[in-house]
Amino acid sequence: MAELQGLGAHLSQAEKAGVEIVAVSPDPNERSQKIAEGLHLGYRFLADRDLAVTRRYGLVHAGAGPNGQDVPRPATVVLDRDGVVRWFSVTRNFQVRPDPDDVLRAVRAL
Amino acid sequence: MTVSSKLAALGVVVAIAAIAAYALLLRVAIVRNHPEGYVVAFALATALAALAVARARARRWPAWLVLGLTSLLLAGGAWFNFVAARVPDTPTVLRVGERPPDFTLSDAAGRDVSLSEYRGKKPVVIVFYRGYW
Numbered sequence: 001m002a003e004l005q006g007l008g009a010h011l012s013q014a015e016k017a018g019v020e021i022v023a024v025s026p027d028p029n030e031r032s033q034k035i036a037e038g039l040h041l042g043y044r045f046l047a048d049r050d051l052a053v054t055r056r057y058g059l060v061h062a063g064a065g066p067n068g069q070d071v072p073r074p075a076t077v078v079l080d081r082d083g084v085v086r087w088f089s090v091t092r093n094f095q096v097r098p099d100p101d102d103v104l105r106a107v108r109a110l
Numbered sequence: 111m112t113v114s115s116k117l118a119a120l121g122v123v124v125a126i127a128a129i130a131a132y133a134l135l136l137r138v139a140i141v142r143n144h145p146e147g148y149v150v151a152f153a154l155a156t157a158l159a160a161l162a163v164a165r166a167r168a169r170r171w172p173a174w175l176v177l178g179l180t181s182l183l184l185a186g187g188a189w190f191n192f193v194a195a196r197v198p199d200t201p202t203v204l205r206v207g208e209r210p211p212d213f214t215l216s217d218a219a220g221r222d223v224s225l226s227e228y229r230g231k232k233p234v235v236i237v238f239y240r241g242y243w
Contacts, residue, residue, distance in 0.1 A: 020228055083210075085210055
């Protein structure tokens with residue numbers, strides 16, 4: 001959650017209106033909705049329950065869940081207005097997330 | 111207080127401070143993104159404890175106890191950071207300058223949302239979130 005909070009805290013109101021932040025999560029919608037409301041950030045949570053999208057993107061950390069299930073490999077992708085990737089970061093250590101400042105720099109450079 | 115017990119106490123303080131700082135400052139990007147910092151702190155605490163053992167004259171067991179605990183922290187911390195937390199490289203489809211595959215997923219209100227809806231309208235930041243499971 002920390003990376004989402006960081007990202008939201010760094011964005012101005014105008015920037016929040018100008019960019020869509022989409023969080024793809026394996027958690028059920030109700031749970032994500034609660035998190036989104038708790039943070040008052042207006043992010044769009046999309047539930048990828050079976051990791052189909054995460055898998056298509058090649059972002060699965062195989063067998064890393066508590067019961068040996070697959071879980072997403074944390075990643076952040078910045079797309080420009082035309083839907084083209086301008087910047088992305090995929091973590092190599094699950095404790096590490098991209099620095100919100102780096103993400104913002106990529107967003108502001110669009 | 112002997113030099114040995116001072117060194118041992120300092121080792122304990124360094125180890126506890128490292129755990130507390132990491133736990134409390136997890137939201138600070140520079141702390142969260144440098145988890146090797148706690149491994150370095152545990153190594154420092156272990157070195158201090160080893161010095162304490164070397165300098166101990168009469169009562170040696172407190173220094174040995176601290177050395178045992180800090181060594182455990184060092185081994186556990188290093189294993190967690192360098193082995194357990196490592197995410198194996200996977201071939202992603204993401205390429206800078208290319209459009210990633212479109213997808214449709216439902217949002218919290220149960221509405222279907224496609225990535226392509228935003229094309230021509232808004233930049234998008236997609237965060238693949240690990241989730242709470």
